[in-house]
Amino acid sequence: MNIYLLVVVSYFAFITLISLLTKKVASRSAADYLVAGRNLGVVACAVVVASEWLGGMSTIGVSERAFMSGTMQPILYNISTAVGMIIIGYTVARHYRDNNVHTVSEMLENLFGRRARAVSAIAFLFAYVVLAFVQLQTASSVISAMFGTPWLYSVIISSVVITLYTYIGGMHALAITGIIHVIVMFFGIGVATWIGIADVGGFAELRVQMIAQGSPENLYNPFSGGLSYAWSLILGGVLGGMAGQASIQPIFAARSAAIAKKAAILSSLIIAPFGIMVALLGLVAKTGNYFDIATFASPLWNPDLEIINPKMVLPTLMVTPEFIHPVLGGIALAGILAAILSTVGPVNFAVVTIATKDIYHGIINKTAVDQKLISTARKLVILVNLLTIPLAYYSTGAILSMAYISYGIRAIGAIVIVMGIYRRGWISTDGVRWAFIGGTVAVLVNILARLAGWWVIEDTYMAVGAALVFIILGNIYANRRRRILRNQSRKLRPFPDRDIKR
16 A cells, blocks of 8 residues: 555645646736636647546546446547537637637627626536536545545545645646646556456457346447437537536637637547546456455445445556556556546636636626736635535535536536527527526426436436527517517607608
8 A cells, every 4th residue: 555655645746846836827817827828739728628528527437337337338428528529629619719718607798798697607606516526526536445544534635635736826737737647647547457458358358257247248339328328428528518617718728719629629539538448447347356346345335325336446446456566556546546636626626717707706896906816716716625525525426427417507508609609699698597597497406306206317408408498488588578678669759750750
């Protein structure tokens, strides 16, 4: 365990040092802190975009679902996200960068007015708070597996580390550390995957062992979980990225619109392969060749809940000497932590940026100067991380399922953004506001209904369907209100139009 500790602590220390080196640059202005002075090149921008997606859901979440399902179906998360980033590159990336905005809600204000910004900011804030505590859970699961610490202590340790390097360097720190994270995660997870497949006996032997465990014959087919669920993942991945503050914020920070487009497309080449490697490791663990996966003697056993905790599959595999040498395991763990940190930072920073620019600067203190905004943003970094600690500790839902709640709300934003840019006449400001309010409520009702056993509808489908319905209702209301105002204005005229002509 000392080797694992040495490797990971060394990595944390290095990342913190990098953040300290960026502090001076990040403190010059709000734009420097929040969007890196809008000066990111293609590679830096692409890596930060990709690193936001290659986090807890692409590591702990995908391995958890692969372990539970015994299939490669979870790789749809990465594939759909990669497709989404290509679409973003060819569509909205240029518009985002050309508008010089800090947040998605600020873009909505440019398209639909201030009322749309306020409502969307609250919805996005809720979506990213959910995503923030889910990502904190993934970091905590690695800490818990490495050090054997209780879940609460693991959550607190993870939160402190995340707060430290986000507080210091802002987007500059996220850009530089993101590049380091991607290099470490691909090396660490790549080596572990190669070892795992070779040790099992190749893909054919892995398939045989998985079928013996109850997996379907077509376990390598990502659509093996059913078309309905698969399409909900694809729809969520494509739409979720278009209005995702954490994945779009690096686009805002690109040096130009052309770089924003190229970076979005390039990021897809980083996102897709990573999920495949992690899902394969989930299947390797499922073989049961390296540790007990079913009884109370399993290292995955949660004594408090008296169940197997599949969130622990990937980190537990990396600290199992029978699977991988401790030095290589330590590097792989650093890779997992790199992946998680590369997302937790941008996600938490997305919450901070929305709260700072859309709520504090947009509503509470519209005349705030740059230094006041930086000070407020740094205070919010601490506040956001304190808020996510109890949420991460008490929540027990599956990571990918929880994440798709956030995806559903962001999908609403994507529909509105695309219509606003390409078909402005199809949507009114009231339609935007109704879509965010009605769509968010629909997602929450859907969660409660699913828990109560009333129905089972994927959150993405519910969000998209509700958004379209409420856009139509909002448009009807807006048109009716315009007619009423027009009629009232005619009645207030002192004499008819025909008398004016005379």
